[in-house]
């Protein structure tokens with residue numbers, strides 16, 4: 001039996017004969033993880049999610065959830081343990097949150113009225129429970145959608161780009177909510193995004209896809225490790241000729257000049273202070289120091305054609 005909550009093998013799918021949209025997709029989502037499914041727009045994230053949920057018919061390969069392959073007969077049973085939020089949740093705009101949840105509860109089995117209050121509490125909408133959904137912000141609608149998917153107390157939650165279109169406050173709230181669900185209830189979470197920064201902050205595991213193929217799958221810690229240990233920093237100075245000389249004295253021969261910014265590699269944070277001290281000792285003005293996110297470069301190199 002598989003130790004993975006989602007386990008796909010050789011998953012293949014195409015919308016039409018001219019193009020293979022999903023190719024030999026192998027996804028391994030460990031129990032209790034927050035798994036980030038990362039890829040540029042059009043890479044095949046939504047399509048893969050539909051295949052996992054059986055909303056599209058795969059051409060070949062297997063999908064196992066909770067260690068069980070499912071078929072037409074067992075699908076409903078297995079999917080009752082999965083909460084999914086894909087695209088915009090279908091909500092009744094003229095009704096309030098409680099009524100939306102009541103209607104959704106009717107489609108599911110054995111949902112107690114108390115559970116409706118519980119899920120509203122979890123997604124921080126208890127205070128807005130009687131407000132009509134048409135008066136909700138997009139972030140609130142998204143959280144109500146999540147509340148609906150939580151009704152049956154799922155062991156696995158699948159979210160397709162849940163922060164798309166949200167404002168910064170909405171993004172932070174959604175991110176905190178996801179981490180909370182995972183920590184407090186141990187819920188396994190599968191979340192797709194086209195933004196590395198989103199996955200880097202929230203997830204324990206990552207799968208990066210490109211053109212329908214998995215190109216990297218591991219823990220987020222391993223991904224960070226693989227970018228190399230050195231830190232690349234950009235420094236804006238007033239006198240870069242003098243600054244280059246200072247850096248040469250510091251044995252920073254790999255310094256380069258890029259659009260008025262000096263770019264150098266250092267081995268650790270302490271070295272950043274040393275470089276700044278040496279520049280200031282020569283009265284060189286420093287206007288800006290920033291650490292370059294080379295994880296972003298790695299992501300681009302993995303996903304660009």
Ligand SMILES: Nc1ncnc2c1ncn2[C@@H]1O[C@H](COP(=O)(O)OP(=O)(O)O)[C@@H](O)[C@H]1O
Pocket residue numbers: 015016021039040041042043044045046047048
């Ligand atoms: N309903 C559809 N019919 C035909 N092609 C589609 C359909 N939906 C998506 N595609 C194509 O499948 C590929 C993957 O799309 P999608 O899964 O939506 O990517 P993502 O969610 O990563 O942005 C793209 O090339 C897209 O154009």
Ligand SMILES: [Mg+2]
Pocket residue numbers: 045046047160161
């Ligand atoms: Mg999509």
